[in-house]
Amino acid sequence: MKSEILKKSSMTESLTGQQVLVTGADGFIGSHLVEQLVASGARVRALVYYNSWNQIGWLNDISTEVLQSIEVIQGDIRDAERVNGAVTGCEYVFHLSSLIAIPYSYVAARSYVDTNITGALNVLQSCRSSDSLTRLVHVSTSEVYGSAQRVPIxxxxxLVGQSPYSASKIGADKMAESFYLSFELPVVTARPFNTYGPRQxxxxxIPTIASQLLSGCSELKLGALTPTRDFNFATDTAAGMIALALCKQAEGEVVNIGSGREWSIEETAKILMEVTGREVPILCDEDRIRPEKSEVNRLLADNTKIQKLTDWKSQVSFQSGLAATSDWIRQNLRYFNVERYTI
Known part of the structure; x- marks a missing residue:
């Protein structure tokens, strides 16, 4: 967005003692981010999706010590007043709350507009009216690029809206851009490539493959095998978001978070077979195939900008991350129904 040459920040910011809001804290990446923020000394307010069972999602999977140290509030990202109350008094805001499943977006597009675009607008408006905000990290997705027209990306x-999901995230990203350009809101758009790890x-x-293998399947049901993805372990993605939150030079920028390496779905499946010690034939399941023009065939991050702006780099190798993910899935197979395709 900005034209000047980017440089690493010469000022050191710290989250120690800062009030921080995480929307979508009950989700996969959000729960890992909460853990890292607490470890950094932040005072964390976690916005989770309201439900009558008083469930807090994957925050139940974090340690009791960490959970007791955070403020959990229930709400709905589509509720402007509730979002405004959550943002009030916070120095840093991480906006992760989104609907993310691509197949479901084919049948429920309006809910993606309501949650992903209107939800982002609610956060942006609340941050604009805040008198305490230092910086907002708006979280995007590499899916907004569509199939790579050049690599690395x-x-x-x-930006190509190859699914209603990606289109909704493009809309949200452009709202964030407009609030920076129109109102000088201190927002950075973090654009992570494919994140994986425990709690997904x-x-x-990756959980689809690992859960089938660990459940003793005789064949592995997958969709397309040739698409490639730049996979990143959840703790690396969360660390990238924090690095950008602490970087004033990132304001007004879109910044990729990715390893700069890619693996095909077939390669990933074969590594997971080695990790789990189970080798089975792969069956192409037509129900798992995206519409032809909607399939994103290649995603490979150019991470030059985040490395220029911050000291971030991925720390967890793909093989180590897959092993850790498989271990977690093995211990939590009750969350996976391998007989039913999850959209």
Whole structure:
């Protein structure tokens, strides 16, 4: 967004003692982010999706010590007043709350507009009216790039709405851009590539593969095998978000968070077979195939900008991350129904 040459920040910011809001804290990435923020000394307010069972999602999976140290509030990202109350008094805001499953967006597009675009607008409006905000990290997705037109994919790559999900995230990203350009809101758009790790559900490919293998399947049901993805372990993604939150030079920028390496779905499945010690034939399941023009065939991050702006770099190797993810899934197979395709 900005034209000046980017440089690493010469001022050191710290989250120690700062009031921080995480929307979508009950989700997969959000719960890992909460853990890292607490470890950094932040005072964390976690916005979770309201439900009558008083469930707090994957925050139940974090340690009791960490959970007791945070403020959990229930709400709905579509509720402007509730969001405004959550933002009030916070120095840093991380906006992760979104609907993310691509197949479900094919049948429920309006809910993606309501949650992903209107939800982002609520956060942006609340941050604009805040008298305590230092910086907002708006979380995007690499899906907004569509299939790579050039690799590696830098932040100037064209945006392509190849699914209602990606279109809704493009809309949200552009709202964030407009609030920076129109109102000088201190917002950075973090654009993570494919994140994986403990607590991810079977709507994503790595848990889909690992849960089937660990459940003793005789064949592995998958969709397309040739698409490639730049996979990043959840703790690396969360660390990238924190690095950008602490970087004033990132304000007004879109910044990729990715390893700069890619693996095909077939390669990923074969590594997981080695990790789990189970080798089975792969069956192409037509129900798991995206519409032809909607499939994103290649995602590979250019991470030059985040490395220029911050000291961030990925720390967890793909093989180590897959092993850790498989261990977690093995201990939590009750969350996975391998007989049913999760959209």
């Amino acid at each position: 830098d932040e100037d790559h064209p 559900t079977a709507r994503a490919v």
